[in-house]
Amino acid sequence: MKNKPISPWAWIPSLYFGQGIPYVVAATTFSLIMYKNMGISNADAALYTSWLYLPWVLKPFWSPFVDLIKTKRWWILLMQFVIGIALAGVAFAIPLSYFLQSTLAILWLIAFSSATHDIAADGFYMLALDTHEQSLFVGIRSTFYRVAMIVGQGALVMLAGYLETTMPSIAIAWSITFYGIAVFFFALVLYHWFVLPKPSTDIVRNDKRVVTDFFATFGAFFTKKGIWLSIVFILLYRLGEAQLVKIASPFLLDPRSVGGLGLTTSEVGFVYGTIGVIVLTLGGILGGIVAAKDGLKQWLWIMVIAMNLPNLVYVYFAYMQPDNFYIIASGVAIEQFGYGFGFTAFMLYLIYIAKGEFQTAHYAIATGFMALGMMLPGMFAGILQEYMGYFPFFVWVCICTIPGFLLIPFLKIDPSFGKKE
Numbered sequence: 001m002k003n004k005p006i007s008p009w010a011w012i013p014s015l016y017f018g019q020g021i022p023y024v025v026a027a028t029t030f031s032l033i034m035y036k037n038m039g040i041s042n043a044d045a046a047l048y049t050s051w052l053y054l055p056w057v058l059k060p061f062w063s064p065f066v067d068l069i070k071t072k073r074w075w076i077l078l079m080q081f082v083i084g085i086a087l088a089g090v091a092f093a094i095p096l097s098y099f100l101q102s103t104l105a106i107l108w109l110i111a112f113s114s115a116t117h118d119i120a121a122d123g124f125y126m127l128a129l130d131t132h133e134q135s136l137f138v139g140i141r142s143t144f145y146r147v148a149m150i151v152g153q154g155a156l157v158m159l160a161g162y163l164e165t166t167m168p169s170i171a172i173a174w175s176i177t178f179y180g181i182a183v184f185f186f187a188l189v190l191y192h193w194f195v196l197p198k199p200s201t202d203i204v205r206n207d208k209r210v211v212t213d214f215f216a217t218f219g220a221f222f223t224k225k226g227i228w229l230s231i232v233f234i235l236l237y238r239l240g241e242a243q244l245v246k247i248a249s250p251f252l253l254d255p256r257s258v259g260g261l262g263l264t265t266s267e268v269g270f271v272y273g274t275i276g277v278i279v280l281t282l283g284g285i286l287g288g289i290v291a292a293k294d295g296l297k298q299w300l301w302i303m304v305i306a307m308n309l310p311n312l313v314y315v316y317f318a319y320m321q322p323d324n325f326y327i328i329a330s331g332v333a334i335e336q337f338g339y340g341f342g343f344t345a346f347m348l349y350l351i352y353i354a355k356g357e358f359q360t361a362h363y364a365i366a367t368g369f370m371a372l373g374m375m376l377p378g379m380f381a382g383i384l385q386e387y388m389g390y391f392p393f394f395v396w397v398c399i400c401t402i403p404g405f406l407l408i409p410f411l412k413i414d415p416s417f418g419k420k421e
Helices: 012-027 029-037 042-051 054-068 072-093 099-128 131-166 170-195 209-222 227-237 239-253 265-294 296-320 325-354 359-388 390-399 402-410
Strands: none
Touching: 012 029, 012 072, 012 099, 012 131, 012 170, 029 042, 029 131, 029 170, 029 239, 029 265, 042 099, 042 239, 042 359, 054 099, 054 359, 072 099, 072 170, 099 131, 131 170, 131 265, 209 359, 227 239, 227 325, 227 359, 227 402, 239 265, 239 296, 239 325, 239 359, 239 390, 239 402, 265 296, 265 325, 296 325, 296 390, 296 402, 325 359, 359 390
16 A cells, blocks of 8 residues: 655644754854853853854855765754754753853754754755645745744743743753753654655765866856855845844843843843744735835835834934833834845845856855854944943944945846746
């Protein structure tokens, strides 16, 4: 009797939810808030956690070797198991006296494993589904990745905040939270062991030309017309946002006596990690709708303004230090909605410059530069904030949006790109 085909609904939601969680833990505000609450300075927390972006910067360099060694399914299961072990390792290390060094080392392993999981999962998605199914489920995979953002930056931070108020120490609270995520990943590995399909096309590419083609593909990217201007734009488009995102949570957490807003960990998880991520997603959806209607070129200026102008919300926050929770939540929502709307232009531009013979590989390279554009400014954001103070720092963030505006007139974009044909 022939085995019944496994429905994509059985594994796509769980696969992309599982893809999002380790990224949230390692490279977004989750680990940043943990270090902040454990007494690490803004400068050190921003610097150390920014380094965790590096695997996503370098991801294109080792992606061909995922093809050469084992199957995509094998890589997915292995990386999820490694992530589960590493999460338990972080949980174990948090209460130790040398927790900073040990947890950073293990978070680096999580980041590397997560970036490798991204390569395998995205490749597996294309192998396990036909082109119609790929189009049908692209929105589903994005939705569950966003759900992971909400859970990671919202619910899990709120859980850690609640445990901070009930456990003997902050360290134990975060340790329990990490143990809980680890258990989830072990369950995920077991689940995927049974439900991930085994497509006949998911085979090891025992082809020496993969490496040769890899270097040829890289060379083709850097010889594209106007590519160096595009790279500069990619690196500078989020220059302000890259610094803001590293300091926003510490600012919301810091007591009012040192210029912060004095929110609790759970409140930050709700405002920034739940409401913020939801409206960011809605902004992205709206951006996609209008860009599909009129094209990227038509909306580029408006999207760049929408992304950068709301940064003034934090200038207002730092100057006025409002104590009304609804005002704070509304301000964060406005900034995140604008970010989501404006980020649509950025992602469409990456797709635009990747067009051509090696579109998939060139898009991966472009996203590597995107991650670098987040990593480098974020590394120094905490140092600048501690030197300047919150109010001057957020003014500086707004000034850093200017280079992106200055480069827009020089970008060559086909007016028809993004429009429905």
